[in-house]
Amino acid sequence: MTINIPTLAFSSREFLRMIESFGLSGSWGWNFSRKEYVWSSGLYKLFGIEDGSVQPDYELYRSLVHPDDRLQLEDAAQILNEGLLTDHTFRVIRPDGTMRIVVSRGDVYFTPEGAPAGAAGVLVDVTSQQRASHAVRTHNDRQRAVFEHSSIIPWVWTVDGEVLHAPGWCELTGLPPEDLPGEWHRPVVAEERAAFLRQHAEHRARGQAYTLDFTARLASGEHGAFRALVAPVMTGTGTIREWTGLTFPADSTALKPRRDALSASGDERVRGLHLRAARGLLDWTLADLAKASKLSLSTIRRLEEDAEGPLARSRHAAIEALRQAGVVFTVVEGSTVAVARTR
Structure with a gap:
């Protein structure tokens, strides 16, 4: 490395080499009259090609671009003849099949007569940033879908109670977005607000998860009853980093297990344990069920023991007798059979 010891001054070439050593950037140059096209070591590394193992040219450069992105790049004639070179974001497919997302920036240089004489550019790997942005967009889309379906809003507060995140709250209540960080509680109706804030502060002081019910004024002018579930987010050292939670309409069924009545066609899902x-x-005995279903005592016993054999018709008769007596069989979340008495 070239360095001036008295001034500790690095050359620009050494700075570039240092930056490119991370494998996240690379540069290229093209002299049109001499037909010289060069890549820096960093560009070879970014493309996943051994430094100096191939003779670079613009067509090789374009061939490494994802086919769906390739058409957005200028072709060689546009650069050579028109001096056209714009900025792009595109995907690179390396020889080993891995993909990177890069941003390209470049310039064309002209002769005094205005003819294109050469070009140079730099590529920066932005894969991590793009993936992080995509993850954030996907997460926000999921939260939006939940909000639109059930008015469920996720929250994030600082340790001191300032809101960092509450997508949908301003839309639901009409609170101006700029007021969200410090005035997020303003939609709570006036007669409840002081007690609501006091309870929040008391629970935060205890450092434990809590639930609060409150009434909020909505953007429509109506009032809605809500419930807030709030919990601390801990650091590795046991201190509270922030608070997070959900608010949802107090009468919402979105957080309750879905229950579907089990029809007669699904009676085969009722097993012996459900009959018992x-x-x-x-408070029936085996004999009581046998009498009510007009089945034999031995048949009831076999049903409750899940015995094998042609018992489908007998099972239906036993289940129907239980239904007539006030028992309801339901399926919870599509798989689990639940048993309840309605009268």
Whole structure:
């Protein structure tokens, strides 16, 4: 490395080499009259090609660009004849099949007569930033879908209670976005607001998760009852980094398990344990169920023991007798059979 010891001054070439050593940037140059096209070591590394192993040219450069992005780049004739070279963001497919996302910046240099004489450019790997941005957009889209379906809003507060994140709250309540950080609680109705804020502060002081119910004025002018679930986010050292939570309408069923009544066609999902549970709810004996279903005692016993054999018709008769007595069989979240008594 070239360095002036008294002044500790690096040459620009050494600075460039230092930056490119991270493998996140590279540069190229093209002299049109001498037909010289060169890549820096960093550009070879960014493209996933061993330094100096190939003779670079513009067509090789374009061939490494993802086919769906390639058409946005200028072709060689546009650069040579028209002096056209614009900035782009595109995907690079390396020889090993891995993909990187890069930003390109370049300039064309002209003779005094105005003819294109050469070009140079730099590429910067922005894969991590692009993936992070995509992850954020995807996360926000998911939160938006939940908000539009059920008015459920995720929250993030600082340790001191300032809001960092509450997508949908301003839209729901009409609160100006600029007031969200410090005035997020303003939509809470006036008669509840002081107690609401005091309870928040008291719970934060305890450092434990909590639930609060409140009423908020909506953008429509109506009032809505809400529930807030709030929990601390801890650091590795056991201190609170921030607070997070959800608010949702107090009568929302979105957080409750979905229950679907089990129809007669689904009776085969009712097993022996469900029959025993149903009898227990009714305080019935085996004989009581046998009598109500007009089945034999041995058949009821076989059903409750999940015995193999042609018992489908008998199972339906036993289940129907239990239904007539007030037992309801439901399916929770599409798979689990639940048993309940309605009267």
